[in-house]
Amino acid sequence: MERSLEAQVSQAVDAWLRWVPRWAPATHRGRVAPCRRCLGSPILSAAGIGANVPHGVQHGLSTRVKAIVDHAVAEYTARNLPMLQAELDHQADRNRSRAYRPAEGLDPEYEGMPLDPDPVPGAPFLFTIAGMADEASAELPPLPPLSDEAKAALRQEVALADEYANMVGREICTLLLRHRLSVQAAISQYVEPQIEAMLAELSEALDSPFDPDTP
Template sequence: MGGSIELRVSQQVDDWLNWLPRWRPGTHRGRSRLCRTCFGSPVIAAAGLATDVPHAVQHALAMRLKHLIDAEVDEFTETHLPLLLREIRLNEERKQAALTYRPAEGLDPAYTGLDLDPPAMPDAPYLFTFAELARPEASVALPVDPLPLTVEEKAAIRAEVTRADEHAALVGGRVCAELSRHRERMRSAVTEFAEPWVLALLADLDTALDSPLWPRGP
């Protein structure tokens, strides 16, 4: 990826700001568990979006910056960590051989990492789920595993993993520092484009709960 981290963060924020006016709250599904990407994320905290912001809005930003950090770490790995790079490529070959279809790949950052299959409706006919389509076929021949690693090679790979983690933390810190510079315009965009939809949903909920058929108090 070209350009400095500061420039790339600014570009990702611009992309997110361009996407936000098109966001609409989802009504087909409630989350059954916390999102590991967004809950407690230092990126979301640095952006000033940790509270009173819909999860989908947080997630769209968090995934854009996660991709940025991952790309930076991948570049560092390719340049400085040959043993770790070899193991990553071998693992990718196994995954490629095991899966004939990957529905989660190639999604827009706003949808990356989210559940693909909504809860089934009780009366809906059953067809298939994306999770089932992504299961490996039993008849696919997997690549032959290389020779077992020696003790020295394992130690060297662990050392490279540590270096990769340290580099990821370094890049993440720089991303958060730069992201905080854009906090004001991101909060303004949330106030302008996201909050009216949330308020409208709350108004609809209040109307639905205030049924004329319910008994009134004295």
Template sequence: MDGSIEARVSHEVDNWLRWLPRWRPGTHRGRSRLCRTCFGSPVIVAAGLATDVPHAVQHALAMRVKLVIDAAVDEYTELNLPLLSREIRLNEERKAAASYHPTEGLDPEYKGLDLDPPTATDAPYLFTFAELARPDQAAAAASVPPPLTTEEKAAIRTELKLADEHAALIGSRVCAELFRHRDRMRQAVTEFVEPWVLALLADLDTALDSPIWPRSI
């Protein structure tokens, strides 16, 4: 695989296609809010997965593609935006002060999801992953950097704008490449996902069926 954006996207699509046969419908409680990564995502639209596709299937692709975009922007930032690169590095050092990192080491299809399911009003959790992930207060205080000068803030805002513009450019290239793969992705969804969805709908129809309900003739 070469290092181009198109090659990286193609590689992640291949990884997603290898993962897809292992997908199974979730049996836990549904999400309490829309996923900001997937809802309205141009990546999902370009891939042809915006409608009639379970969120977990969309999310697995979106997070793999996000890795490609993030890596490209990180490379650009490291090479061209020194102040922003320094701030990112300092922020990573502050995050490293946390004693527990529940989001690290996850497969792409699980990244970006809520750490904890919503609590029931009558059954609160004794602890949550989000609470455990909070940094130690003493370590966090020790790692707070000195305040930025007015000039540094202005320079970082300029670099942030450049990083955003580069991310938009990379995103456009990513979507164009995904569009080239959409037929085989839709075919894979038809083969591996739709049978599970149809089976769930059949089970739901059976569960809702009742001998006292009127039947259509």
């Protein structure tokens, strides 16, 4: 598995490196809630991406790596955890029957991001994308009930899947250490100059009202 995992990590980093030159600072208002996928992520730390790097840059890599973990866990579950696999199959069939699935098919940079911007006080939305998705989900029939014994067995299989995911995540962190220099070089070349330009522009905007030479 290690060689295959190493190749997947290299491909994910290479894809992120090809994307970074297209990154630009967001012009919309920042979100209040932190991203649970990126905040304090050991994956990002192993890759050499610090907390001061813009979230969009972080998210582009963390999402690509999460896809590797999810794929590995899916294969492990299919081979070893029949009850959990059956529940996932039921959920997948249920999801496919939804008429509206706005969170699917997104580029890695947008996966897991909120579907709607934060509301502005005093200016409520007429509708939200997340609200329409919830309405589509509410129309689906519930999953079949489980006995207490089945619930206990399912919890045990979920714990095994989580343990395997943690193991894969630790291995990926080790593999990412080999890519730190290229990741940090891309941030220095493409991200930091844009941030410095924004700070310089902000500084000029703040200083100009107090400049005696300003008319």
